[in-house]
Amino acid sequence: MRDVRREASVLHLDLDAFFAAVEQRDKPSLRGRPVVVGGTGGRGVVATASYEARVYGVRSAMSTREARSRCPHAAFLSGRFSAYREASRAVMGALREASPLVEPLSLDEAFVDLAASPDPTLADLSVESVTAFAERLRARVTEVTDGLTCSVGVATSKFMAKVASDLDKPDGLVVVAPGTERELLRPMSVTVIPGVGPATADRLRRAGVQTVADLEQVSQEELVRLVGSAHGAGLFHLARAHDDRPVVAVRETKSVSVEGTYDSDLSDLRLMEHLLVRQSGEVAARLAKAGLSGRTVTIKVRLHDFTTTSRSATLPEPTDNPAVVARVVRSLLAELAAGVETGPALRAGVRLLGVGVSGLADWVQDDLFADLEAPDESAGTDGEADDLPEPPRARSTGWAPGADVVHDEHGRGWVWGSGRGVVTVRFETRESPAGPVRSFPVDDPALHLWQRPEDEPTDDPGAPATRAGGLSAPG
Numbered sequence: 083m084r085d086v087r088r089e090a091s092v093l094h095l096d097l098d099a100f101f102a103a104v105e106q107r108d109k110p111s112l113r114g115r116p117v118v119v120g121g122t123g124g125r126g127v128v129a130t131a132s133y134e135a136r137v138y139g140v141r142s143a144m145s146t147r148e149a150r151s152r153c154p155h156a157a158f159l160s161g162r163f164s165a166y167r168e169a170s171r172a173v174m175g176a177l178r179e180a181s182p183l184v185e186p187l188s189l190d191e192a193f194v195d196l197a198a199s200p201d202p203t204l205a206d207l208s209v210e211s212v213t214a215f216a217e218r219l220r221a222r223v224t225e226v227t228d229g230l231t232c233s234v235g236v237a238t239s240k241f242m243a244k245v246a247s248d249l250d251k252p253d254g255l256v257v258v259a260p261g262t263e264r265e266l267l268r269p270m271s272v273t274v275i276p277g278v279g280p281a282t283a284d285r286l287r288r289a290g291v292q293t294v295a296d297l298e299q300v301s302q303e304e305l306v307r308l309v310g311s312a313h314g315a316g317l318f319h320l321a322r323a324h325d326d327r328p329v330v331a332v333r334e335t336k337s338v339s340v341e342g343t344y345d346s347d348l349s350d351l352r353l354m355e356h357l358l359v360r361q362s363g364e365v366a367a368r369l370a371k372a373g374l375s376g377r378t379v380t381i382k383v384r385l386h387d388f389t390t391t392s393r394s395a396t397l398p399e400p401t402d403n404p405a406v407v408a409r410v411v412r413s414l415l416a417e418l419a420a421g422v423e424t425g426p427a428l429r430a431g432v433r434l435l436g437v438g439v440s441g442l443a444d445w446v447q448d449d450l451f452a453d454l455e456a457p458d459e460s461a462g463t464d465g466e467a468d469d470l471p472e473p474p475r476a477r478s479t480g481w482a483p484g485a486d487v488v489h490d491e492h493g494r495g496w497v498w499g500s501g502r503g504v505v506t507v508r509f510e511t512r513e514s515p516a517g518p519v520r521s522f523p524v525d526d527p528a529l530h531l532w533q534r535p536e537d538e539p540t541d542d543p544g545a546p547a548t549r550a551g552g553l554s555a556p557g
Contacts, residue, residue: 088238089197093196096232111516112157117157128144175226234255236255242267264298267323271293272286297317338369340361349429385427482497486531504522
């Protein structure tokens with residue numbers, strides 16, 4: 083194990099109630115009100131709840147049905163991925179101004195190595211200089227996101243910085259002075275340690291271990307006996323605030339794919355389907371491990387004569403679900419098999435098969451935003467490929483709650499709700515006061531989804547670009 087840092091130079095930043103905060107920022111009428119972002123149907127799941135909704139017990143990963151029962155007066159909105167992505171890019175840009183070593187964990191969370199910062203005010207990395215710098219960084223994040231807040235922790239390690247950022251939410255800053263880590267940890271529940279979920283916590287509780295102070299009293303050998311070799315060693319070190327993991331800058335991944343070349347040409351479509359579904363599982367596992375999800379699924383087929391063909395399909399939302407990827411893959415293979423030219427070619431022999439997922443996002447998965455149950459992973463591998471699931475009506479018409487729209491007469495607004503042939507719109511933008519509400523037929527030709535007038539369309543109504551400027555101390 084490398085030496086643990088002597089200075090509090092690892093910063094962890096977590097944007098507060100990120101998805102909900104972006105919606106409140108962009109929708110003036112929702113500011114100060116409970117907002118729930120996620121799947122809006124009966125089978126949906128909460129992705130993020132605003133702090134106003136959390137007062138009523140609404141939490142991430144709760145079913146939308148339960149969230150509605152706890153807080154029926156909340157605004158329940160579908161996700162606007164491009165708005166969140168735009169805000170995240172602004173934040174990550176601000177962090178990279180602070181240090182070249184930024185390790186994003188998700189759209190709304192990252193580690194920053196302050197020891198690598200070129201800022202002269204961090205030359206000594208004292209608690210005072212680090213605190214002042216972190217305050218300027220928090221202000222910078224609010225500036226580049228046009229009002230979002232974040233919680234920040236700074237400590238000698240990733241583990242302690244993450245713990246610190248959770249201590250003063252929302253909109254807080256905690257710097258853990260070197261040498262005080264164990265004193266801070268001891269009264270805390272063992273669940274503060276990464277990897278201690280309900281099962282491990284219950285196992286430790288039965289052994290009389292409920293706090294980190296209790297955990298400190300357990301030998302490494304006993305922990306290994308209780309929870310296994312790798313996990314036990316990790317708990318032993320983290321209970322003593324020993325974490326030497328470096329901050330690692332991660333380059334953006336464009337796609338994740340798996341492919342295989344076969345010794346004998348394949349001609350059995352059922353075998354091809356089986357192999358592609360297995361590859362789908364491998365791709366999904368890699369996505370999940372990397373904290374990624376993607377919208378576009380592609381299959382690649384190289385024929386016996388080395389001709390290569392491919393087919394792609396784009397989902398309404400990003401996914402890392404192996405069942406969803408497999409379902410798309412089976413549909414794409416069926417499409418190739420039914421083709422006048424490609425069908426006979428497949429049966430003549432296939433040398434290579436591959437599955438890829440692109441259009442990546444690093445936070446949102448369809449199980450949080452979808453209103454449909456995930457398909458059975460085992461279904462369809464021995465028969466004809468299933469059709470892709472029909473999206474809910476709100477998605478197919480584009481009138482999902484919270485979606486950005488523009489009316490030829492009334493201007494820009496967002497979907498308040500839709501149903502029974504009517505869509506209700508509140509006309510307001512980030513820069514306007516709370517606006518009026520009007521209803522229209524769902525097929526009103528004057529009502530359109532709103533897109534940014536840029537090369538890469540998004541549904542964000544005016545998210546700011548990252549502004550130029552640095553984090554030097556005020557003069």
